[in-house]
Each structure stands twice: as C-alpha cells, then as structure tokens.
Amino acid sequence: MKILVCISHVPDTTSKINFTNGDSEFDTNGVQFVINPNDEFGLTRAIWFQEQQGATVTVVNVGGPDTEPTLRKALAIGANEAIRVNASPTDGFFVAKQLAEVIKTGGYDLVIAGKESLDYNGGMVPGMIAGLLGYNFVNSCIEVTVDGTSAKASREIDGGKEIVATSLPLIIGGQKGLVEEKDLRIPNMRGIMTARTKVLTVLEPVAANSETKAVKFEKPAPKSAVKLFSADDLDGLINALHNEAKVI
Amino acid sequence: MSILIYAESAEGKFKKVAFELASYAKKVAADLGTTVTAVTVNAGDVSELSKYGVDKVLKVSSDKLAGFTAKAYADVIKQAAQKESVKLVLLSSTTDSLYLAPLVAVALEAGFASNVVGLPVSTSPFQVKRTAFSNKAFNITEISTEVKVLSLAKNSYGIFENASSAATEDFNPTIGDADFGVKVQAVEKASGKVTIADADIVVSAGRGLKGPENWGMIEELASVLGAATACSKPVSDLGWRPHSEHVGQTGKPVATNLYIAVGISGAIQHIAGINSSKVKVVINTDAEAPFFKVADYGVVGDAFEIVPKLIEKFKAFKAQNS
Numbered sequence: 001m002k003i004l005v006c007i008s009h010v011p012d013t014t015s016k017i018n019f020t021n022g023d024s025e026f027d028t029n030g031v032q033f034v035i036n037p038n039d040e041f042g043l044t045r046a047i048w049f050q051e052q053q054g055a056t057v058t059v060v061n062v063g064g065p066d067t068e069p070t071l072r073k074a075l076a077i078g079a080n081e082a083i084r085v086n087a088s089p090t091d092g093f094f095v096a097k098q099l100a101e102v103i104k105t106g107g108y109d110l111v112i113a114g115k116e117s118l119d120y121n122g123g124m125v126p127g128m129i130a131g132l133l134g135y136n137f138v139n140s141c142i143e144v145t146v147d148g149t150s151a152k153a154s155r156e157i158d159g160g161k162e163i164v165a166t167s168l169p170l171i172i173g174g175q176k177g178l179v180e181e182k183d184l185r186i187p188n189m190r191g192i193m194t195a196r197t198k199v200l201t202v203l204e205p206v207a208a209n210s211e212t213k214a215v216k217f218e219k220p221a222p223k224s225a226v227k228l229f230s231a232d233d234l235d236g237l238i239n240a241l242h243n244e245a246k247v248i
Numbered sequence: 249m250s251i252l253i254y255a256e257s258a259e260g261k262f263k264k265v266a267f268e269l270a271s272y273a274k275k276v277a278a279d280l281g282t283t284v285t286a287v288t289v290n291a292g293d294v295s296e297l298s299k300y301g302v303d304k305v306l307k308v309s310s311d312k313l314a315g316f317t318a319k320a321y322a323d324v325i326k327q328a329a330q331k332e333s334v335k336l337v338l339l340s341s342t343t344d345s346l347y348l349a350p351l352v353a354v355a356l357e358a359g360f361a362s363n364v365v366g367l368p369v370s371t372s373p374f375q376v377k378r379t380a381f382s383n384k385a386f387n388i389t390e391i392s393t394e395v396k397v398l399s400l401a402k403n404s405y406g407i408f409e410n411a412s413s414a415a416t417e418d419f420n421p422t423i424g425d426a427d428f429g430v431k432v433q434a435v436e437k438a439s440g441k442v443t444i445a446d447a448d449i450v451v452s453a454g455r456g457l458k459g460p461e462n463w464g465m466i467e468e469l470a471s472v473l474g475a476a477t478a479c480s481k482p483v484s485d486l487g488w489r490p491h492s493e494h495v496g497q498t499g500k501p502v503a504t505n506l507y508i509a510v511g512i513s514g515a516i517q518h519i520a521g522i523n524s525s526k527v528k529v530v531i532n533t534d535a536e537a538p539f540f541k542v543a544d545y546g547v548v549g550d551a552f553e554i555v556p557k558l559i560e561k562f563k564a565f566k567a568q569n570s
Contacts, residue, residue: 231553
C-alpha cells in the first residue's frame with residue numbers, strides 16, 4: 001500500500017500571532033514552525049501501517065525551501081521519502097490542485113491530510129482533493145483500518161461517531177483519534193541521522209488558479225479585564241449573567 | 249440568481265443552525281437585492297423556514313439519502329445550485345456541513361471560505377471576514393470566482409425572525425451509485441444528552457476536580473442549566489472523562505453563548521478551542537491562572553465549595569424566571 005501524508009508547515013500553537021506589510025501577511029519573525037498537529041496524528045497512523053502492514057509512507061508539502069526542516073522532521077519520525085511542491089501555498093484550492101496531481105502521478109492508495117491546519121483553519125484541502133479526483137473521502141476521521149482494497153473508518157459526528165465502510169483509493173481528513181497524543185513520536189537521534197539521507201524530491205507546481213486571497217488580517221480587539229466575584233457573592237455573578245451578558 | 253442555503257435537519261427536524269443560516273442569508277439577499285432559496289433533505293415540515301425569511305424551498309425526499317452521505321448530499325446541493333443558477337451557496341459549520349462544503353465548492357468551481365463571521369465586508373469585490381489562527385486573528389478573504397461558497401461560523405450572526413411566504417417545490421436530483429462509495433455501517437451516539445455542538449451553554453471541568461468521582465456536581469450544574477458537559481485535555485488523557493467531551497485545539501471546538509470552566513487553568517491550546525464562545529466564566533483557586541485573562545467573569549475559590557452553591561442559586565433563579 002502506498003500512503004501519502006500531506007504535511008502543513010504551521011506556526012507552533014504558542015507562537016505570537018502578528019502581521020506585517022500593512023497587515024497583509026503573517027509575520028514569521030521569531031516564529032517556530034511545526035508539523036500541523038492534525039497532520040501529525042495522520043503521519044503517526046501512517047507509520048503504524050508501515051510497521052504493521054508493510055506500507056510505504058511519503059510525506060508531501062506545498063511550500064518554499066523554508067518548509068524542508070518540517071519535512072525532514074516527518075522523515076525522522078519514520079516516513080520513507082518526501083516531496084516538496086515548490087510553490088507558495090496561495091489558497092486551499094491551489095494546494096489541493098497540486099496535491100491531486102502528486103496523488104495521480106504517484107498512484108497513492110491512501111492519502112491522509114489533517115482535517116484543518118492551525119494557521120488558516122480553512123478545512124478544505126482534503127475535501128477538495130477528493131472532489132478533484134473523485135476518490136472516496138472520510139472527514140473528521142478518528143479511526144481507519146485497511147484490508148486489501150477495503151477500508152473501515154469512523155468519523156466524529158456531533159455527539160458521537162459514525163462507522164463507515166469504503167474502499168481504496170481513499171482520502172482521509174484526519175485528527176486526534178487516528179492515534180492518541182501519547183502515541184505521537186519524538187524523532188530520536190537515529191531517525192534524525194537517517195532522515196538526512198532519505199530522498200526529498202522537489203517538484204515544480206502545475207498551473208492552477210487561486211480562487212481566494214487573504215487580503216488583510218486583523219487582531220481581535222483587546223479584551224476588557226475579567227469581572228471578579230467573591231465566593232460569597234454568587235448572586236452578583238448570576239445577576240451579571242442574566243442582566244448584563246444576557247446569556248441565562 | 250437567488251442565494252442558496254442548505255438547511256440542515258436531523259431526524260426530520262431542522263437544526264438551530266439552519267435558522268441562523270436563513271437569517272444571515274436573508275440579510276445578505278436584501279443587500280444584494282435577491283431572494284433566499286433553501287434546499288432540504290428529508291426534512292419534515294419545511295414551513296418553519298419561512299419564519300426566517302426563506303422565499304423558496306427545494307424539498308428533497310429520498311430513502312437513498314436517509315443516512316448522511318457527504319458525496320450524495322454535496323451532489324444534491326450542487327444540482328440545486330445549478331437549477332437555480334445561484335452565485336452564492338451558504339452552509340453552516342456543523343461536522344456534516346464542513347464535510348460537504350469543499351465537495352460542493354469543487355463541483356461548482358467555486359471559491360470557498362470557512363469560519364465566516366459577520367456579513368460580507370464588501371460585495372464587489374466579494375470579501376468576507378473569517379477567523380484564522382485558532383481564533384487569534386481575523387482574516388479578510390476575497391473570493392474571485394463567479395460562484396462562491398461560504399460556511400458561517402456557529403453563533404456568529406444570531407437568529408432573527410423575518411416572516412415570508414415560502415413556496416415549496418419537490419426537487420428530485422439525480423443521485424447515482426457513484427455517490428455512495430462511503431457507506432454508513434453504524435452510528436454510536438449517546439442519546440438524551442445535550443451535545444457540545446448543539447448546546448447554548450457548556451459546563452467544562454479540568455484537573456482541578458481531582459478525580460472522576462467528583463464529576464457529579466458538574467453534571468448537576470449542567471443539567472440545571474440545560475448545558476452540555478465538557479472537559480480539558482488532561483482529563484480526557486487521564487481517562488476521567490470520554491474523549492468525546494474533550495474540548496480545545498485538538499478536541500472539539502466550542503462556540504457557545506456561555507462557557508463555564510471549573511478548575512481549568514486555561515492552557516493556550518484549551519483557549520484556542522473555546523475562544524469563540526461569547527461569554528466565558530472561570531472558577532479557579534489560582535487567581536494567576538491564565539484563564540482569568542480571557543474570561544469575562546470569574547470567581548477565585550474552591551470549586552468544591554462554589555459549584556454546589558451555584559447549583560442551588562441557579563435552581564432558585566430558574567424557578568423564578570421560568
């Protein structure tokens with residue numbers, strides 16, 4: 001089985017979010033980039049398939065040379081090889097077009113992408129790939145197993161989960177649940193060393209339009225200070241929730 | 249040229265988000281000088297939609313669509329959009345609608361913006377405001393395609409009544425076998441409980457509660473308020489509460505009217521997941537807990553003393569105000 005894991009290169013959660021160039025661009029100054037958490041759950045599940053079912057795992061990112069350390073980290077965690085599509089990821093549709101091309105040419109059976117990235121939170125790339133290729137698609141996926149060309153998966157739904165039967169080729173929009181947090185792997189020295197010699201192929205992008213453009217960013221208005229009530233004045237709290245906030 | 253909304257229902261009844269979406273669509277339609285058409289799938293009484301300004305309903309009834317199948321539902325919405333020649337398709341932000349939206353966008357060659365908050369900033373060029381960076385920023389997105397798909401963030405606009413008389417038309421889209429490559433085998437759902445997705449109020453608790461045996465008072469507080477219960481990540485990792493209750497960045501997102509956090513310190517990953525809730529209340533012994541920086545109201549003190557008192561006070565309040 002050939003697995004492709006799509007990796008988004010995103011600012012670490014604890015990063016300060018600032019904008020530059022007239023608030024039109026994200027300020028990467030001093031920001032630490034990581035593998036998008038939803039993608040990391042998918043990558044770890046892919047490594048499970050590699051170890052248990054002999055799958056090969058390729059990781060892919062659409063981005064400039066600055067994203068290569070993130071791909072190398074995925075290789076250090078255990079992916080067999082990496083692909084970087086050398087283009088600025090201008091919008092979700094553009095990225096989906098590039099990935100669809102990589103999937104078609106590479107003949108991947110299972111594609112795992114995070115259900116959304118932590119930066120733009122667009123939540124559209126896995127679905128758009130599925131739409132472009134006409135492949136089966138399970139979003140918000142929390143479990144996936146493969147037997148030959150059949151697959152079983154579950155997805156999170158409001159208030160529970162839904163179990164589905166489907167077949168390869170399959171696109172997964174992944175999240176926590178594919179593996180648990182404790183199953184995530186920190187690259188060890190051996191992994192880091194071997195990652196240096198693994199193949200990282202750079203591909204040039206195919207022609208594709210961007211359909212959307214982030215024209216400007218704004219930060220939320222500063223919050224007013226919390227209103228404190230003492231443990232003896234819970235009536236004050238209830239009164240505020242009823243008359244001021246009007247939420248009860 | 250009308251605006252199309254997908255009015256989501258469950259077991260034949262519309263979800264609340266359908267009414268919010270209709271209210272939003274009505275306002276956008278008024279600004280653009282057009283009307284609102286809703287497409288429904290196996291909904292019972294569709295007349296309710298006219299309360300919120302829907303002018304026309306395309307009613308789809310099909311046994312094939314009894315269970316949710318994203319591809320088939322996306323196909324229905326695409327055909328409805330083409331039939332009405334719409335330029336703007338609006339969806340809500342439920343798990344199902346977020347599953348559909350990119351499929352609909354690709355099928356219609358439409359640009360898509362998710363997490364939309366508020367009315368379009370401009371209609372020419374078409375620009376909307378959306379949340380990004382896990383609610384730490386807003387981003388103004390311009391969509392340049394002729395057809396556009398938006399998903400509206402839950403609780404970001406509100407529900408407004410605006411009576412209209414909706415014409416209902418039975419709609420029979422073509423649904424082929426190719427739409428059913430993913431088949432639902434089973435659904436596991438806790439019945440009778442308010443879900444985090446539907447709740448107006450969420451009562452959430454963290455490690456400050458010391459152990460799973462102490463959740464009785466959290467459940468009682470939630471039940472008095474008609475709220476859903478939730479928990480922080482460490483609590484679900486420790487197995488004190490089920491994973492389905494975990495809210496935060498890697499758990500479920502919460503966008504509710506009132507979020508009450510008991511014994512949760514407020515790690516940045518937790519806040520990222522709950523920050524789009526309108527009003528946040530924190531109860532914590534540690535006055536330095538980061539949650540106090542993002543909360544609207546707070547009580548510094550021992551949850552074991554405060555929560556039982558709050559239950560009594562809310563009960564009295566409910567008795568007086570119902």
